[in-house]
Amino acid sequence: MNAPATPPGRWDNLARSRAVRLARAASFAAGRLVSADHIVALLEAVIEPGDRVCIEGNNQKQADFLARSLVKTDPARLRDLHLVQSVLALPEHIDLIERGQVSRIDFSFSGPQAGRLARLVESGKITIGAIHTYLELFARYFVDLTPRVALIAAQAADREGNLYTGPNTEDTPAIVEATAFKGGIVIAQVNEIVDKLPRVDIPADWVNFVVQAPTPHYIEPLFTRDPALITEIQVLMGMIAIKGLYAEYGITRLNHGIGFDTAAIELLLPTYAAELGLKGKICTHWALNPHPTLIPAIEAGFVESVHSFGSEVGMERYTAARPDIFFVGQDGSMRSNRAFCQAAGHYACDLFIGSTLQIDLQGNSSTATKGRIAGFGGAPNMGADARGRRHASPAWLRAGREGRGNIAMPRGQKLVVQIVETFREHMQPTFVERLDAWDLAAMANMELPPVMIYGEDLTHIITEEGIANLLMCATPQEREQAIRGVAGYTPVGMARDLRMVENLRDRGIIRRPEDLGIRKRDATRDLLAARSVKDLVHASGGLYDPPQQFRNW
Amino acid sequence: MEQFTLTLPSSAPPQDIVHAAICGVVSSGNLEVLVEAAANRDACEIEVNTSAHGFRDIWEAVLKDFAGRHAVGGLRLSINDAGATPAVVSLRLDQAFETCRGETSS
Numbered sequence: 001m002n003a004p005a006t007p008p009g010r011w012d013n014l015a016r017s018r019a020v021r022l023a024r025a026a027s028f029a030a031g032r033l034v035s036a037d038h039i040v041a042l043l044e045a046v047i048e049p050g051d052r053v054c055i056e057g058n059n060q061k062q063a064d065f066l067a068r069s070l071v072k073t074d075p076a077r078l079r080d081l082h083l084v085q086s087v088l089a090l091p092e093h094i095d096l097i098e099r100g101q102v103s104r105i106d107f108s109f110s111g112p113q114a115g116r117l118a119r120l121v122e123s124g125k126i127t128i129g130a131i132h133t134y135l136e137l138f139a140r141y142f143v144d145l146t147p148r149v150a151l152i153a154a155q156a157a158d159r160e161g162n163l164y165t166g167p168n169t170e171d172t173p174a175i176v177e178a179t180a181f182k183g184g185i186v187i188a189q190v191n192e193i194v195d196k197l198p199r200v201d202i203p204a205d206w207v208n209f210v211v212q213a214p215t216p217h218y219i220e221p222l223f224t225r226d227p228a229l230i231t232e233i234q235v236l237m238g239m240i241a242i243k244g245l246y247a248e249y250g251i252t253r254l255n256h257g258i259g260f261d262t263a264a265i266e267l268l269l270p271t272y273a274a275e276l277g278l279k280g281k282i283c284t285h286w287a288l289n290p291h292p293t294l295i296p297a298i299e300a301g302f303v304e305s306v307h308s309f310g311s312e313v314g315m316e317r318y319t320a321a322r323p324d325i326f327f328v329g330q331d332g333s334m335r336s337n338r339a340f341c342q343a344a345g346h347y348a349c350d351l352f353i354g355s356t357l358q359i360d361l362q363g364n365s366s367t368a369t370k371g372r373i374a375g376f377g378g379a380p381n382m383g384a385d386a387r388g389r390r391h392a393s394p395a396w397l398r399a400g401r402e403g404r405g406n407i408a409m410p411r412g413q414k415l416v417v418q419i420v421e422t423f424r425e426h427m428q429p430t431f432v433e434r435l436d437a438w439d440l441a442a443m444a445n446m447e448l449p450p451v452m453i454y455g456e457d458l459t460h461i462i463t464e465e466g467i468a469n470l471l472m473c474a475t476p477q478e479r480e481q482a483i484r485g486v487a488g489y490t491p492v493g494m495a496r497d498l499r500m501v502e503n504l505r506d507r508g509i510i511r512r513p514e515d516l517g518i519r520k521r522d523a524t525r526d527l528l529a530a531r532s533v534k535d536l537v538h539a540s541g542g543l544y545d546p547p548q549q550f551r552n553w
Numbered sequence: 554m555e556q557f558t559l560t561l562p563s564s565a566p567p568q569d570i571v572h573a574a575i576c577g578v579v580s581s582g583n584l585e586v587l588v589e590a591a592a593n594r595d596a597c598e599i600e601v602n603t604s605a606h607g608f609r610d611i612w613e614a615v616l617k618d619f620a621g622r623h624a625v626g627g628l629r630l631s632i633n634d635a636g637a638t639p640a641v642v643s644l645r646l647d648q649a650f651e652t653c654r655g656e657t658s659s
Contacts, residue, residue, distance in 0.1 A: 233640045423638040427608065464640035489611045489639040520644055521651040 014183025021046045021185060022208065031358040032161035032204070033193070034211040039069045042209065043078070044184050047149050050080045054147040054179070057087040058338065059109060059222050060310045061378060065189045065213035067092040068150035070438060075099050080288075084145045086134050086171055086377075088351060089220070101378065105146055107375060108132050114372035118289040118460060121373060121444045131373070131450055132233050133380040135342040136315040137214040138171070142177035150179040150186045153217040156197055157190040161204035164197040167290075167311030167319065168219055172202060174339045183519025191216040198331035221291045221313040221547045225263035227530045233421055233464050236513065238264035241353065241419060242273045244467045244516045246282040248413060253285040255345040255382045261419040265353070267528040270300035274521075287345035287382075290315040290326065290334070292386070296529035296539045298325055308334065309341040309378065309431040314550075315426045318403035318543040338378075345382040350395040351418040352382040353462075357424065358432050359490065361480045363455030363470055366437040367416055373444060376452040383453040385414045399459060403471035408489035415473070422488030429490035430463075431483065461486055465493075466512040473509060485510045555607060558600045561620035565594040566653075567626045577578050584637035586649045591629035603634040621648045628653075 009016065018175040024045040029036040036536045043066075045461040047053060055070065059186045070078070071092045078350050079107030081102045088094065089111040096102045097120050106129035120126045128329040132140065141147065152175055155166035165172050179186050188202075242265060245251065256262035284304045288294065290312045297303055297474055306326050311334055312385045319326040326334050345352065356365040367374055389396075389412070403413045420430045422509070437449035461468045461483060478500070486503035487493030513520055529538045533550045591598055597620045601612055619625070630649070634642070 231641070233638070234645060236644060421638060421640050423640065428637070429604065464644065489614050494614060519651070520647045523644065523648075 004508065007300070008179065018183050021048070021402075024298070025166045025209070029209055031404070032207065032210050033159070034209050035368060036065070036214055039066070039211050040072045044073050045071055046187070047073075047078050047081070051084070052082045052084050053095065054085045054144060054152075055083065056150065056152040056171060056175055056537055057085045057089050057093060057167075058310060059089070059111070059460065060168050060222055060312075060402040061153050061168040062090055062220075063151050063189055064090055064092070065215070066153075069190055070101075070151070071095050073098065075101050079103075084135055084141070084147055088117060094120065100125075100524070103127065104129055106132065106140070108134050108137050109375040110283075111374055114374040118373045118440075118444070119372050127445065128373070128416065128444060131375045131446075134171075134338055134378045135381045138339050140180075141174060146182045146184065146207045147175065147179045148184050149238075150175045150184060150435060152176060152186060152188050154188050154190050154202065156194050157188060158194060158197050158204075161189065161203040162197055163201045163207060164199060165201040167316055167336060169336045170203055170310040170338045171442050173337060176202050176206050178260055185209075185522050187211070189213040189217060196376040198333060199329045204212070214515060219351055220311050221550070222428045223256075223258055223291050223312045223383065224314070224533075224534050224546065224548055224550055225260050225291070227263070227267055227293060227461065227480050227528055227535065228532045230264045230267070230391070230503075230528060231524065232523050232525060234261050235260055235268070235525060235527055236518070237421070237462050237501065238268045238522060239417055239464050239518050239527075240513060240516065241265050241273055241417070242268055242278070242282070243276060243510055243518060244340045245351070245415070245417065246273070247276060247278055248545055249351070249381065249398055251282050251351045251395050251415070253393070254283065254351040254353070254503045255287045255349050255538070256291070256351075257379065259355040260290065261355050262353055263291065264528070266291060266293040266351040267530055269297040269302050270470055270529040271527050273302070274300065277518040278503040280376050285350055286462075287334075287341050288314075289513055290319050291503040292533070292536045292544055293530070295536050295544060296459075299539055302531070307341050307344050310336045313547045314323070316546045317395050317545060318540050321543050326471055342378050342381050343379070347386050347389055348383070349382070349414070350393055350399075351415040351417065353419055354379055354383065355416050355420055357430065358435050358437075359420065359430060359485055360432055362476075363458040363461070363479065363483060364435060364451050365453045366435045366449070366451050367539045368435070368437040368450045369438045370436050370439055373399045373440065373450075376450065379452050383416045384457045385416070389414075399471060402469070403459065413459065414457075415459050416457050417460040417462060418453065419459060422465065422486075422543060423465050423491050430493035431487035431490045431494060463488060466495040466510060466515070469509050469511075472507070473504075477505065478509070554602065554604060555606050556600070556602050557612075558598065559613060559616055560596050560619070561617060562589065562595060562599050563597045563620040563626045564624045566624045571658055583635045584645050585633040586642055586645050587631040588649050589629045589631070589651055591627055594627035597625040597628050597630065599632065601632045601655050603632075603635065604636055605634070612642075616646075619633045622647070623650050625650060
């Protein structure tokens with residue numbers, strides 16, 4: 001039986017549009033291969049006004065050559081573009097807005113460009129659709145924010161157009177899958193074109209064009225924390241976290257933020273945690289990038305498994321040499337995947353701990369400050385109770401009992417922890433009555449203040465003053481006093497009700513270092529398993545190759 | 554620079570640590586604390602030299618809590634601060650006191 005005839009254009013507009021674009025571009029390419037000289041013309045042939053475009057900008061790997069090339073296109077031809085990408089990190093991303101080529105953005109994080117972005121929003125040159133979490137933006141790629149054109153970055157291509165992303169796979173599979181299977185066009189910049197790839201990360205028939213960039217794509221060493229810069233306060237807070245939380249709840253599966261506070265915890269595992277007899281009992285399974293500061297704990301046998309969102313510059317040989325720990329291909333190099341690791345952090349970890357810039361009296365925390373639209377990347381997915389979780393673990397069940405009480409239906413809760421010094425640099429208080437996020441939302445006409453972690457998800461706060469267990473607070477008033485009770489000499493902390501705070505301490509809701517048996521005298525840098533980047537290199541047996549800016553020898 | 558001296562009531566330490574002319578110096582990049590014996594055993598005299606302006610009320614709160622937390626009567630503390638946070642000041646003071654006590658009781 002024959003299928004009924006369908007008039008052209010009834011169901012295949014996307015495919016027909018793709019064919020037209022590819023036909024226009026054909027003269028600038030030899031099959032899939034494009035020379036760097038022709039890339040601007042090819043972009044002008046492929047992209048149309050109003051297109052949704054993703055310029056692969058992860059928090060580490062950047063399609064920087066394609067971003068620079070897009071800035072060279074004719075603004076009269078390529079305009080009104082809608083950028084849909086996780087990170088606006090490069091100056092070129094913002095240049096495109098200033099040149100009037102991009103009118104709308106949906107993104108997750110804009111760290112280095114946060115100030116410029118805020119000014120453009122204020123002047124009305126750009127509309128922000130929303131600031132998403134990574135996983136949320138990837139999800140929308142498959143619903144209502146599917147890219148028409150994706151400009152991505154890979155380590156190498158073969159002559160067919162297969163791609164090898166190497167350890168920094170990051171967002172690439174999510175972007176390419178959404179684009180390639182919904183009538184879009186995928187253009188990859190690669191560092192080299194080779195006859196045979198070590199492995200295929202993206203198959204050639206999902207890729208339309210490949211261009212060898214004149215210089216290798218930029219990768220930001222975002223997860224390298226120099227142990228030399230870890231303070232004794234961070235050591236003290238790390239001791240509090242290990243003894244007061246990790247040991248207490250038996251945390252084996254977890255995710256750490258990227259700050260110095262959590263780097264300190266990583267470096268205390270082989271020393272302080274080992275002395276407490278916690279090896280094998282805590283911190284065995286991780287959703288974490290290959291942090292150099294985790295090397296001593298791995299070498300000490302603390303760690304069984306690490307799955308990563310991305311990689312880290314200089315950790316390539318180390319991860320390749322530890323395939324029992326990291327996820328490594330049969331070719332011998334690591335593979336990361338931001339979408340899967342975000343899912344892992346959300347559903348399969350019992351604890352998230354990270355830092356923030358501001359916490360209010362309800363426990364809402366935000367990294368938004370006046371004049372900067374920074375976004376929040378993956379933290380909201382890591383730092384949120386997974387409402388869809390249906391597997392139990394002792395830590396999760398205990399947190400559930402503490403938070404929900406003895407309700408008829410047993411249910412756990414994720415431990416979501418903020419670890420902060422009460423004052424940041426320049427005596428900026430971390431604890432505030434009102435988040436700057438409110439002002440930012442008003443300035444940028446956002447429907448929601450950009451809150452990184454909502455108070456209802458936050459279970460503990462650690463400061464130099466101790467731990468506040470928000471799960472065990474019976475009333476909003478108690479919760480507020482528990483927060484004030486660890487807020488130090490900030491105005492919020494000084495306004496505490498001393499009697500209520502002492503009552504909370506008697507009930508174990510607030511625990512000071514001395515309540516945990518931690519001597520402040522012991523909180524010295526001598527307790528760190530590595531005190532410099534050079535120590536990390538030694539700990540790795542010479543496998544870790546730190547980027548130049550972290551070498552001072 | 555801002556400079557001020559506080560005299561805070563506190564009981565004398567159990568060990569006779571005041572015999573030590575200089576109990577100790579603890580320092581890090583942004584804070585130095587010198588502990589010496591002083592004549593008045595009912596109070597702790599604290600001299601603060603700080604590079605930051607306008608935080609005297611926070612200093613007073615930090616130092617008052619310190620003098621309440623430990624028996625520091627009969628001690629004179631000199632603090633040279635180059636922008637340490639209150640957390641660092643508290644920790645360093647506690648460490649300075651614990652160090653003094655440790656040295657004299659051993």
